[in-house]
Amino acid sequence: MSYAPSTAAGKQTAQQLADISRTLYARGWMPGTSGNISMRLPDDPGRALITASGRDKGELTARDVVEVDALTGRASPPGQDRPSAETSIHAAVYRVTEARAVIHVHSPYATVVAHRAASPDTVSSVRVDRFELLKGLGLKDPTVTELPVFPNWPQVERIADDVAARLAVDREGPPGLLLADHGITTWGDSLGQAKSRLECLESLCQLLVLSRSELHVSRA
Numbered sequence: 001m002s003y004a005p006s007t008a009a010g011k012q013t014a015q016q017l018a019d020i021s022r023t024l025y026a027r028g029w030m031p032g033t034s035g036n037i038s039m040r041l042p043d044d045p046g047r048a049l050i051t052a053s054g055r056d057k058g059e060l061t062a063r064d065v066v067e068v069d070a071l072t073g074r075a076s077p078p079g080q081d082r083p084s085a086e087t088s089i090h091a092a093v094y095r096v097t098e099a100r101a102v103i104h105v106h107s108p109y110a111t112v113v114a115h116r117a118a119s120p121d122t123v124s125s126v127r128v129d130r131f132e133l134l135k136g137l138g139l140k141d142p143t144v145t146e147l148p149v150f151p152n153w154p155q156v157e158r159i160a161d162d163v164a165a166r167l168a169v170d171r172e173g174p175p176g177l178l179l180a181d182h183g184i185t186t187w188g189d190s191l192g193q194a195k196s197r198l199e200c201l202e203s204l205c206q207l208l209v210l211s212r213s214e215l216h217v218s219r220a
């Protein structure tokens with residue numbers, strides 16, 4: 001059943017998700033049906049809208065979203081379309097950060113870094129330093145950050161548990177993370193901020209790939 005918002009805020013949020021999906025698809029960052037985007041409802045932040053599972057992101061409309069509990073990711077009310085398979089990762093970010101919006105895409109340079117810096121079964125991190133674009137991430141120290149790379153477990157719940165555990169102890173880390181061999185997730189106070197941080201991180205990953213033959217990777 002496609003999404004039929006009961007409030008003006010719901011309608012506006014759904015439209016924003018559809019618009020940004022089409023924009024990121026056009027850049028080649030959401031090939032096929034990949035990627036997922038969510039935003040807490042401004043008038044009811046315990047709930048969020050997220051893109052529905054299996055939709056072509058280049059053709060997404062405001063009806064192709066699902067209303068979920070922001071902290072559990074469970075669809076509510078039931079009877080809607082299936083939410084994205086990766087909803088539990090969004091819920092993990094909402095539980096442990098102040099984020100109001102989360103974006104996950106398969107942008108090419110972030111995915112290459114997530115491939116090169118991956119560890120088979122532990123969370124690793126890749127150092128990003130010196131580049132001016134770090135200032136776009138809102139870090140306390142805008143000269144260096146450690147971007148975490150999570151194992152891409154087949155069970156998405158397990159990834160979500162890893163993400164929640166890491167973000168709970170690493171409060172000053174970057175507003176984004178990589179999934180090994182998979183893609184990137186970013187978040188922010190608004191959809192615009194999450195998108196801007198995504199653009200900075202994708203560009204930073206591009207600069208790393210182009211400027212360094214060896215990435216500086218820490219493996220636990």
Ligand SMILES: [Zn+2]
Nearest residue numbers: 034035182183
């Ligand atoms: Zn993905």
